[in-house]
Amino acid sequence: MPRTLEARHDRFALHTPFRIARGAKTAANVVTVTIAQDGHVGRGEGVPYPRYGESVASALDEIAHVRDAIEGGADREELLGLLQPGAGRNAIDCALWDLEAKRSGRAVATMIDGPDLTSMASALTVVIDTPAEMARAAALIATAPLIKVKVDHADPAAQLRAVRAVAHNATMIVDPNESWDRTLLEAMQPLLVELRVALLEQPVPASVDAWLADFSPAVPICADESVHTADDLDRVAARYQCVNVKLDKAGGLTAALALAHGARARGLGVMTGCMVSSSLSIAPALHVAMLSDFVDLDGPLWLAEDRVGGVTDVGGILSPPPPGFWGTP
Template sequence: MTFYSESLPLSRPFRISRGAKTSADVVVVELAQGGMVGRGECVPYGRYQENCASVMAQLGVLQGQALDRAQVQRLLPPGAARNALDCALWDLEAKLSGIGVAERLGIATPPSLPTALTVTLDTPEAMAAQAKALGKASLIKIKVDAQAPLEQIRAVRHAAPAARLIVDPNEAWSPALLVEALPELAVLRVDLLEQPIPAAQSEALATITPLVPICADEACHTTEDLPALVGRYQVVNIKLDKTGGLTEALTMLRDARAMGFGVMTGCMTASSLSIAPAMLIGAQSDFADLDGAMLMVEDRPGAMPLRDGQLWPAAEGFWG
């Protein structure tokens, strides 16, 4: 096992309610065996007390050990480090066996996958311009804060009258603002509202009528979180950097469906090496938000093309 961090420049700042970034800081794991190399990528996230140094410290403890996916689930907690290692193991197994991950799992992947394209936080006028620039996108995700969210959403809706909309405040709203905004969100034909209030205040949702389906993101990491979300959220967002890899994401997808949740598959701002394994979950989800590589100045060779809101598979041998 080898691992290293990279800072991948973005073509423009990516702004959400809790700040802006100009690069995607990732950790890549490579596993070599039998002349093959399996790769996985993760995005350490400060919201979950992670950074590249902490992730590499977790991986360093395991260096030199013979590992399989079951051991990795036990030895590392859910999070970015386990995600990179788990996905590298899936990739290595596929390359050693000659059987692709989708085939091994019995997942029928479509020729291309519709994904949300993100309008980042800015003035309403600038966000409308972003939406217009997305052209034929059928699903748009709008990043908002608590300052002028309805004005921002109205501006995007005016610029993209036919698109389906996801609104994501990233925990920036209060329960009172949520109650105030919901009727207008319904009028604006918002399809999904993602983590509007802080995860720690999720209990407030039990007494709020969801005029628009509400999706748990920061409030939902693994399968263990699902029971507490019943009656509060209608949809859960599965991100491999939260679940700790594809292995747990598959379990979470199964259990979320069994408990009656809708499913969204999301990602961090990252290269296509992070997106490729998530696409297997996205192919089975109600919403896919997998445009994380769209802002890369330069994606990885063989990366996944994204055209008009459709995500296409990577070149053969890229991952899985």
């Protein structure tokens, strides 16, 4: 039977504003793709990101552009040549993985010769606010094993001290979202060590990060905005010690796995991240997370209401969705 592809815009309200250095959001706007064939339906989700010049409209246009090819039988490898990396390609790629799992009766973990999904520590995020408010937010998750702290350039020292004062034992990731410059990054090095920060994520703008090749950081620096696909790795490996793999940046699970394996081959650490999204974005990312040193997949935890049957999190331990949600027969 022929395939049919449908794509739509879904909006998920957040229960709390998600504030980072470049702004705040109160809803997750996603693109949902369904591909049906032989009575089976595969689903995928992409989150268009304005930082990369994307919108819901542009992602839907991209998907419409390749609809005939996908409905005609184009597979995941062919998709890599049909669309550029981004949210639109991610949604289609993940829907194709899910469809194959449903039609073949084989889980995605089996298809990629990867480990079965298990519960894992995943970062809980403290977003930007006053130091006092950030301390209050951190106190609510202080027993979590891994906390990610969003900061900006205004007073990151006070923000970080406030969080560490209440979250004494958590492993800490710090994410300035490109808001620092060289002077601030250099000045923050002793404090990052003092506060036992395990990873510093994309402190400076991706467009001006070349000088990091000659910088010796006190704690490892992870590329986020600076790395999208495996094609970026040779450049990034000279500047960073770790890469943040996100399916929306890579343009799907297919390309994300290639990025993760390529990073490992170059001796880089691997982090799996996400946009603020529903569990439909997180389920495929879990397969990359199983290969990662750090996992940051709390996007659905910010939603007022997630998709039914999604991931669950208890105290910073993230558990996969039940069979049938995504990527399993």
